[in-house]
Amino acid sequence: MPEPCDLLYTRGMNEAAVDILQSLGLQAGATLAGAWGAAGPLATTGATLASRSPTDGALLANVQEATVAEYDQVVADAQAAFAKWRTVPAPVRGGIVREMADEFRKHKAALGRIVTLEVGKIVAEGEGEIQEIIDIADFAVGLSRQLYGKTMHSERPNHRMYEQWQPLGVVGVISAFNFPAAVWAWNALVAAVCGDAIVWKPSRKAPLTAIACHQIAHRVLAKHGHAGLFGLVIGGDSDVGERMLADRRLPLISATGSTRMGRRAAEVVGQRLGRTLLELGGNNAVIVLDDADVDLAVRAILFGAVGTAGQRCTSIRRVIVQRGIAEVLTQRLVAAWQQVRIGDPLDAGTMMGPLIDEGSAVAVRTAIATAQATGAELLCGGTAVPGRGPTFMTPALLRSPRNLPLLREEVFGPMTHIVTVDSLDDAIALQNDSAHGLSSSIFTRDLRAAERFLSAVGSDCGIANVNIGTSGAEIGGAFGGEKDTGGGREAGSDSWKQYMRRQTSTINWSNELPLAQGIVFG
Numbered sequence: 178m179p180e181p182c183d184l185l186y187t188r189g190m191n192e193a194a195v196d197i198l199q200s201l202g203l204q205a206g207a208t209l210a211g212a213w214g215a216a217g218p219l220a221t222t223g224a225t226l227a228s229r230s231p232t233d234g235a236l237l238a239n240v241q242e243a244t245v246a247e248y249d250q251v252v253a254d255a256q257a258a259f260a261k262w263r264t265v266p267a268p269v270r271g272g273i274v275r276e277m278a279d280e281f282r283k284h285k286a287a288l289g290r291i292v293t294l295e296v297g298k299i300v301a302e303g304e305g306e307i308q309e310i311i312d313i314a315d316f317a318v319g320l321s322r323q324l325y326g327k328t329m330h331s332e333r334p335n336h337r338m339y340e341q342w343q344p345l346g347v348v349g350v351i352s353a354f355n356f357p358a359a360v361w362a363w364n365a366l367v368a369a370v371c372g373d374a375i376v377w378k379p380s381r382k383a384p385l386t387a388i389a390c391h392q393i394a395h396r397v398l399a400k401h402g403h404a405g406l407f408g409l410v411i412g413g414d415s416d417v418g419e420r421m422l423a424d425r426r427l428p429l430i431s432a433t434g435s436t437r438m439g440r441r442a443a444e445v446v447g448q449r450l451g452r453t454l455l456e457l458g459g460n461n462a463v464i465v466l467d468d469a470d471v472d473l474a475v476r477a478i479l480f481g482a483v484g485t486a487g488q489r490c491t492s493i494r495r496v497i498v499q500r501g502i503a504e505v506l507t508q509r510l511v512a513a514w515q516q517v518r519i520g521d522p523l524d525a526g527t528m529m530g531p532l533i534d535e536g537s538a539v540a541v542r543t544a545i546a547t548a549q550a551t552g553a554e555l556l557c558g559g560t561a562v563p564g565r566g567p568t569f570m571t572p573a574l575l576r577s578p579r580n581l582p583l584l585r586e587e588v589f590g591p592m593t594h595i596v597t598v599d600s601l602d603d604a605i606a607l608q609n610d611s612a613h614g615l616s617s618s619i620f621t622r623d624l625r626a627a628e629r630f631l632s633a634v635g636s637d638c639g640i641a642n643v644n645i646g647t648s649g650a651e652i653g654g655a656f657g658g659e660k661d662t663g664g665g666r667e668a669g670s671d672s673w674k675q676y677m678r679r680q681t682s683t684i685n686w687s688n689e690l691p692l693a694q695g696i697v698f699g
């Protein structure tokens with residue numbers, strides 16, 4: 178028998194959040210369905226999954242996971258919804274997404290609290306996730322009138338040639354625990370205006386956030402006769418996940434998570450010649466040159482390294498500092514690290530909450546020990562937090578030699594290396610000496626140094642910033658990275674093209690049949 182989940186009502190819930198949870202049927206003892214199709218929640222029959230708060234282990238919800246058969250039902254519903262949705266004019270689709278944005282605006286604080294409870298982000302960051310949903314919805318609404326194709330001049334007389342973008346089909350979305358809401362929206366809302374349906378498999382570490390967000394979108398779609406267009410499936414990786422990767426009904430799998438997961442997705446989807454959009458790990462560096470504004474750099478590095486307890490794909494893992502400023506910067510960072518207020522993420526004033534689970538905290542501590550054993554000096558942090566459970570730790574700052582093997586790997590938590598270099602080119606070479614290529618930044622007042630960092634011989638990452646940190650991307654730009662980060666681009670710019678298929682059409686309005694390349698046949 179699953180434990181009753183009545184703790185929701187005793188901790189940190191405002192009225193609006195309780196309303197959302199009640200509308201999900203969540204009361205003491207209730208178990209939520211882990212799959213949603215056209216009719217809403219399905220009668221799922223898989224194992225019970227407990228969602229627990231990483232802050233204190235409180236049981237937040239019991240979710241009954243989906244089996245492969247239930248997954249198949251959700252995809253069938255999405256296919257049926259797609260058949261209708263693709264005929265709806267794109268600006269009308271945009272109008273429905275705008276209604277979703279209104280709903281998310283209304284419930285921003287409540288949903289943000291659910292994110293905080295379930296994954297331990299501080300309140301500002303939990304609400305920030307929901308703001309990202311609103312921002313991408315607004316973007317998608319505008320986009321719905323701008324799905325432009327090109328017109329080309331035909332080499333044949335009285336012919337017209339042009340391209341148009343057609344909906345792709347049912348898009349599979351796999352998301353990571355650390356952005357339990359925003360990543361879904363980046364994909365789902367852009368794909369929706371493109372005319373696609375969605376089947377979402379969220380992280381099993383954040384099922385409640387997924388259900389809460391999904392049901393808001395579901396209600397809007399159902400009101401307009403498009404129930405089932407967004408499907409939700411919470412299930413195991415080896416059964417439901419693998420079925421999803423191999424499922425030929427899903428022409429595109431957009432997967433966010435570890436590089437290990439992305440490799441598997443690329444392999445299985447590649448076998449069936451499907452498309453992947455991969456947003457994987459990062460090992461992001463900040464370069465600080467001798468002429469940098471140190472105040473600015475310290476603030477940005479603190480937020481980038483310690484925010485979300487170092488559990489952002491764009492978190493700062495390496496600070497590469499020029500020798501002349503190294504000592505000053507190091508002292509300032511140690512002082513800043515020691516002032517980080519760690520505690521309950523629901524409390525105003527907390528800067529850093531828990532890691533997602535005990536296993537993550539153990540992995541970070543093990544990485545710190547490995548770094549120390551291979552030449553790094555621990556400057557501060559890496560310890561337990563008095564009065565807090567095993568998911569909490571103080572953020573670690575290390576002074577590391579440039580040949581430390583661990584410098585090349587993503588450790589997913591609050592662990593940051595400081596490495597000293599002599600020159601800009603040395604810094605760029607070290608920054609690029611990583612398997613990942615997500616985000617990067619430089620702090621300098623020298624225009625030439627900044628431009629060199631941004632040039633073809635500079636950063637090899639998908640994101641390269643000047644005088645701001647590596648994280649906190651705006652949705653207007655294309656987001657993603659190179660190498661082991663997977664090469665995908667999501668959110669703004671022309672990322673929408675990945676959710677559509679391009680069709681080139683040539684129309685002959687003459688009475689002749691001229692052939693291209695001047696070929697005369699027969």
Ligand code: NAD
Nearest residue numbers: 352353354379380414418419434435438456457458459490
């Ligand atoms: P993870 O790889 O453990 O899981 C990610 C998702 O993949 C989960 O939903 C999981 O259930 C699913 N999954 C795993 N194996 C699968 C399989 N065989 N078939 C189908 N689905 C499968 O990652 P995580 O611990 O949740 O997240 C942290 C990682 O994600 C970090 O490496 C982080 O850098 C990365 N991340 C990247 C971005 C980005 O945009 N680049 C954003 C957020 C997180």
